[in-house]
Amino acid sequence: MxxxxxxxxxxxxxxxxxxxxxxxxxxxxxxxxxxxxxxxxxxxxxxxxxxxxxxxxxxQFLIVGTKKKTADSVTQTAIRARCHYVNKKMARRYVNELVYYRNETS
Structure with missing residues (x-):
């Protein structure tokens, strides 16, 4: 480093x-x-x-900011940095299923 x-x-x-x-x-x-x-x-x-x-x-990086005040800033920063981003809250069930299926396919 x-x-x-x-x-x-x-x-x-x-x-x-x-x-x-x-x-x-x-x-x-x-x-x-x-x-x-x-x-x-x-x-x-x-x-x-x-x-x-x-x-x-x-x-790769994931930029997360789900508050309404930060959503636009997160989007602009992630696009400029060419990163993945989340700027909206997702249902917990969806996140849990995503983790479950990812573990099942690994």
């Missing part, structure tokens, strides 16, 4: 609004130790390295 430096910084993440998440009523306080933007920035850089290496090996 080639080491690259993507320079994802804490300040850039704050400007992008990465720290905005669920409403505090929907948030579990026990998760506080795991919400650390400094570590998130560092591991995001590592994730970029992994994705870059996988793409250079010709691996």
């Amino acid at each position: 080639t080491k690259r430096y993507w320079n994802i910084t804490f300040e850039e993440m704050m400007e992008a609004g990465v720290h905005f998440g669920h409403d505090t009523r929907k948030w579990n306080p026990r998760m506080t130790p795991f919400t650390n933007l400094t570590r998130t920035a560092r591991f995001s850089s590592k994730a970029c390295d992994l994705v870059f290496d996988a793409a250079s090996l010709g691996k």
Whole structure:
């Protein structure tokens, strides 16, 4: 794996609004130790390295974003990157059948 430096910084993440998440009523306080933007920035850089290496090996990606606000962005990004994408929610039964049949045919 080639080491690259993507320079994802804490300040850039704050400007992008990465720290905005669920409403505090929907948030579990026990998760506080795991919400650390400094570590998130560092591991995001590592994730970029992994994705870059996988793409250079010709691996395929699936981009998923099923919320109404992200559906258009997911579509545009996936088409530009020539990736598969899902931008609509599928029925759970359909997904379960897809997994079942894939396992049966393998």
